Amino acid sequence: MDYFNYQQDGQLYAEDIAVTDLAERFGTPLYVYSRATLERHWRAFDSAVADHPHLICYAVKANSNLGVLNVLARLGSGFDIVSVGELERVIAAGGDAGKVVFSGVGKTAAEMRRALELDIKCFNVESEPELERLNQVAAEMGKVASVSLRINPDVDAKTHPYISTGLRDNKFGIAFDRAPEVYRLAHSLPNLNVIGMDCHIGSQLTELTPFIDATDRLLALIDTLKAEGIVIRHLDVGGGLGVTYNDEQPPLPSDYAKALLERLENHMDLELIFEPGRAIAANAGVLVTRVEYLKHTEHKNFAIVDAAMNDLIRPTLYHAWQAIVPVVPRDGEPLEYDFVGPICETGDYIGKERLLKLEQGDLVAVRSAGAYGFVMSSNYNTRPRVAEIMVDGDQAHVVRERETLSQLWQSERLLP
Ligand code: LLP
DSSP states (O other), X not given: OOSEEEOTTSOEEETTEEHHXXXXXXXXXXXXXXXXXXXXXXXXHHHHTTTSOEEEEEEGGGOOOHHHHHHHHHHTOEEEESSHHHHHHHHHTTOOXXXXXXXXXXXXXXXXXXXXXXXXXXXXXXXXXXXXXXXXXXXXXXXXXXXXEEEEXXXXXXXXXXXXXXXXTSSSSEEGGGHHHHHHHHHHOTTEEEEEEEOOOBSSBOOSHHHHHHHHHHHHHHHHHHHTTOOOOEEEOXXXXXXXXXXXXOOOHHHHHHHHXXXXXXXXXXXEEEOOSHHHHGGGEEEEEEEEEEEEOXXXXXXXXXXXXXXXXXXXXXXXXXXXXXXXXXXXXXXEEEEEOSSSSTTOEEEXXXXXXXXXXXXXXXXXXXXXXXXGOOOTTTOOOOEEEEEETTEEEEEEXXXXXXXXXXXXXXXX
16 A cells, blocks of 8 residues: 555645645656655564564665665664665665665675674675685674575576576575585684575565475575574565556565464574565655657557656566556546657657556656666666655655756766
8 A cells, every 4th residue: 555646636646745746846757755655565564573573674776765764764674785885875864784684696895894894784695705705804804794695495486587586597695405515614614603594586576485485495494504503593585575566466564474474483583584675665656757748640649758768767677567647637538658758769668558648748657666766767868867755744855856967977077
């Protein structure tokens, strides 16, 4: 559930503010987030496992705006990061480094150093050379790094191949069969403290089975290790819970937690960590865009909008489908439109074959744009990145100003 609804005057609102008003005040294209929705989604995870030791580590990559991170930090959220940049954002947003887990296959020594300096909760290590490097960096600093190993459970997440990460062919994690050996190595290194096991099998999963299969495999591994004297204190199940973009019916966080807790019957002291990104942020944001032109051809109708693939690349990159809804719906016979942007690429589209009644100048909202939206935007075609607004009840806060043109080339230089 989210707080983007049509109210009595027939218009789309973000919480208590008409989206039309936001577009007038801040211009378009515009990312609009709802604080109440972010909080609701975070709490859905937190309360689902309230009776079990747990930590919700929001996956910063989904939406790393400081305002978004700050809203979650105030709830006591942990954070899953994949770069030192994300770590610094968490700190700048008031997050607690002690609740940060650091994922990713390519951590540099400098990134490790900074994370150790800040005493993060855990490094989610993905390979043996990474273990060796982390041990060395920690030794140089006279520290002991807490580590979890990311295990690749080789289960099929049944999602888009670009966002499926738990198969043997993927670059992520340590092969299940080699896990005991790598844990032994980690355990033997003096500046590492083995505390966890993690996995992340993919994103936008709409079924529980792959999660449960992965958990079962990891729990068996945890038991094997225990018999060898390697005690795992937390199980990090990653992110990946899907959202409704169209008619998907992903499990609720409470269904997911219930199924997991049943599996944990014999592991009641194992802390559970979740790394949700999309499930918290996607439906807490919309991209508001204005129809610049309507172009009717013999074969197709195009709605040329002021947002483009540089603002929201998911449709182009993954053929992702996101709902496009009118901000002020019109009566009358709808037409089928392809929503395209002004960028010089055939792939520059936001949605295809959508039935809407439109006029030039109308505003539409692209739904489910709060995750992997702004963060994946670029300046292609020298387009400034758009503003981001956080709505909180009847208040709208600019959490990122629209870029200006001169900012785009301020670090570029002419030849002498
Ligand atoms: N943890 C790890 C280690 C991850 O790699 C990811 C996402 C997450 C957590 C969060 O997953 P989520 O709960 O958001 O599914 N750009 C793509 C999604 C890429 C996801 C990458 N990893 C998209 O727009 O669909």
